[in-house]
Amino acid sequence: MLLGLGQQVRRREFIGVLGGATVGWPAVLLSPPLAAEAQQVNKAPQVGFLAMGRHPAFPVFVQALNGLGWVEGRNVVLEPRFAEPGKAEQFDQLAADLVQQGVDVIVALIQPEIIAARRATTTIPIVMVVGVNPVGQGFASSLARPGGNVTGLAWDADPEFTAKNVEILRELLSAPQHIGGIIDPAFPSTVGWEAAQRGALQLGLDLHGVEVRKPDQMEKAFAELRAVRADAVLVFGGSTLFGSRDKIAQLSMNNRLPVMFLYREGAEAGGLLSYGPSLPDLWRRSAIYVDKILRGARAAELPIEQPTKFELVINLKTAKALGLTIPPLLLTRADEVIE
Missing domain, CATH: 3.40.50.2300 (Response regulator)
Structure with a gap:
């Protein structure tokens, strides 16, 4: 079974794929909730993730999130959505699906994903993983104080x-x-x-x-x-x-x-x-933003950071x-x- 590219990848379906050999990602990243934990999981915060194809950013992000204490099946629900390679137009529908799902934060990998997420919501926090010119694009008032619902990492903060x-x-x-x-x-x-x-x-x-x-x-x-x-x-x-x-x-x-x-x-x-x-450094650092937001921080007040490595x-x-x-x-x- 493929990863459901360009489709709405439901959590249980995705967990089953990730745990198998098809995807090739570590099976320990996600685990299905135990029966005793089902009620807790239903109340757990939901984290949406937008990317194109079977992107290696996702397992790196999940591992970083695990290291911060957020584990799928215990205290967080992951809702990944993947567009087919070369079909950025699919992100609008995938982002709208996450908003309808009622996720608490959306992680948007790169510019088409970020733009689609921003079109879908101005209230749900959006974490950029590899953002481009967020101030010039109108996503943020400034890097130091974004002022809206978009924060995260700006890949070209120093374009030179x-x-x-x-x-x-x-x-x-x-x-x-x-x-x-x-x-x-x-x-x-x-x-x-x-x-x-x-x-x-x-x-x-x-x-x-x-x-x-x-x-x-x-x-x-x-x-x-x-x-x-x-x-x-x-x-x-x-x-x-x-x-x-x-x-x-x-x-x-x-x-x-x-x-x-x-x-x-x-x-x-x-x-x-x-x-x-x-890029893996940016993928990991995006999990820090999600952690802060899930613990009560406001995206509007979290400074947009630059690559350091x-x-x-x-x-x-x-x-x-x-x-x-x-x-x-x-x-x-x-x-x-x-x-």
């Missing part, structure tokens, strides 16, 4: 790190002239894109962006980047691109085109390297397959080298 990605690519390649950028328009990190463009301009490089809305558009994107003679590709954020990281890494090999991601999971999937915030990961296996030599100084700065 994307300029650092361009700088690293310049250091990696001997004489690059053109850098390609793959962008998910559903993840409107225009500030990060503009920072990358400024970084490219300062280094005398051309940055050419290609939009990818669905996974099946990836081959066309690489064909366009080859046509503009891109020397390397920088993959920006978004659920569709994150979920397509294996395919992107394979296309990188097929096209002999080095790819850099903004998250380590891309390098682990076979991309050449990555530099950016640690940035990682440079280099995949030497991929470098060898592409015939590239990583500069020694760049290797010494890496937080992890995959061999």
